[in-house]
Amino acid sequence: MNRSQPKLSGLQNEQRARILVADDDNMMQAAVGNALASRGHDVILARDGREALATIRRETDRIDLILLDRNMPGFGGLDILRELQADAVLRQIPVIMQTSADKADDIREGLDAGVFYYLTKPFSSDVLQSVVNSAVRSVRRRKDLQRQMSRHHSGFHLIDQAVFSFRTVDDAENLACFAANCFPNPERALDGLYALLVNAIEHGHLGIGYAQKARLVAQGSWRHEIERRECLQENTKKTARLDLRRDATRVAACITDEGPGFDWRNYIQLDPARAFDSSGRGIAQAAAISFDEIAYNEKGNAVTATVFLKRDAL
Incomplete structure (x- = not known):
């Protein structure tokens, strides 16, 4: 008992x-x-x-x-x-x-x-x-995203291709809730899309690295710092892009930002050396749980996340 x-x-x-x-x-x-x-x-x-x-x-x-x-x-x-x-x-x-x-x-x-x-x-x-x-x-974040996602209902299986531009973390959150519905299992895709879209802004455009994010989260000031950097003149015109494609075999989301890229090889799996850290799991979780395949370009400023369609999902 x-x-x-x-x-x-x-x-x-x-x-x-x-x-x-x-x-x-x-x-x-x-x-x-x-x-x-x-x-x-x-x-x-x-x-x-x-x-x-x-x-x-x-x-x-x-x-x-x-x-x-x-x-x-x-x-x-x-x-x-x-x-x-x-x-x-x-x-x-x-x-x-x-x-x-x-x-x-x-x-x-x-x-x-x-x-x-x-x-x-x-x-x-x-x-x-x-x-x-x-x-x-x-x-809590996942439950909030799921509530937002549930507001969008039907017709997403009719989308073959869609392109979105986004600039802020709020944009990324809203876009994740919308785009997840284009995947055969929206709840599975949601967390991974959120992590990859937010990373494009947070790291790609705003330059917040792993150690700095951990410190900001611990201090409770992550959101404030995000909003401050989003308003800086050098960041206001940066735009990231989501290219969503669906065919008979797969749904793929390609996310591209204007940043310098990063060494994604260190984050595609959770390194045992970082297993005790309290943040920095988003990309690894996306790869392990949300998608069947994740592939970065060499530079690290573009990632394609793919779910392969089973015959009964076509």
């Missing part, structure tokens, strides 16, 4: 999340659960992997985030992840993995299984909150 921790005040409603914590170590489970509940989150506790998986399947629509221990006996964190990845809905729930296995091969195994957030034991309450906050922001 799963148990819930009492939820205390401390967060705004939009920052609160329903979090499943699965750990066979009662002391660790209690410490993590209490730390999260003290910040206002609604916490569900599971004592082992099978109880956790049963709870996830039973309460899919109510769970925002999953925090797993890697080494639970019998049915551990990686076993749960493989089950989640096999389900198109469950794989959308962000997973934080608690682990004492910090070797590169162990981390890569987790990344390949679907982990995008890592916590190495022992960790402090502040580190826990930082990683959870990052994951919750991702959850």
Whole structure:
């Protein structure tokens, strides 16, 4: 039987999340659960992997985030992840993995299984909150985008080609919600389109790099800095482009910006060395989850994201 921790005040409603914590170590489970509940989150506790998986399947629509221990006996964190990845809905729930296995091969195994957030034991309450906050922001952003996307309804399968120009992060968000409907599974494509479109503005045009973004997000000033840079004279005339094409075999989105490009090879997969960072996952998640194929030009200022159509989707 799963148990819930009492939820205390401390967060705004939009920052609160329903979090499943699965750990066979009662002391660790209690410490993590209490730390999260003290910040206002609604916490569900599971004592082992099978109880956790049963709870996830039973309460899919109510769970925002999953925090797993890697080494639970019998049915551990990686076993749960493989089950989640096999389900198109469950794989959308962000997973934080608690682990004492910090070797590169162990981390890569987790990344390949679907982990995008890592916590190495022992960790402090502040580190826990930082990683959870990052994951919750991702959850809230996806839900906001899905609400926007749902306002657009039908006729998108009739589009063979469309070209869009965009200049701001707000433009990119709105365009992601619209363009996702042109793909056979809009919810799958949505996060990836958002990440690639925003990256074209954020990095390509505004020059915000990996380390600087992490610092801005941690300070809570990312949006303010985006808006400030968008208003600078050297950026007001820069325009990015989305070229959307559909044929009998595929839907492809080509995104091009006017920036200097970047070394995309470092970001197409989540490097084990960056697995513990709280940001910088967008491109890797797009490649792993949202699309069947992602290809950059050599310069790194144009990317084509493709979903191949199955016969029953034609």
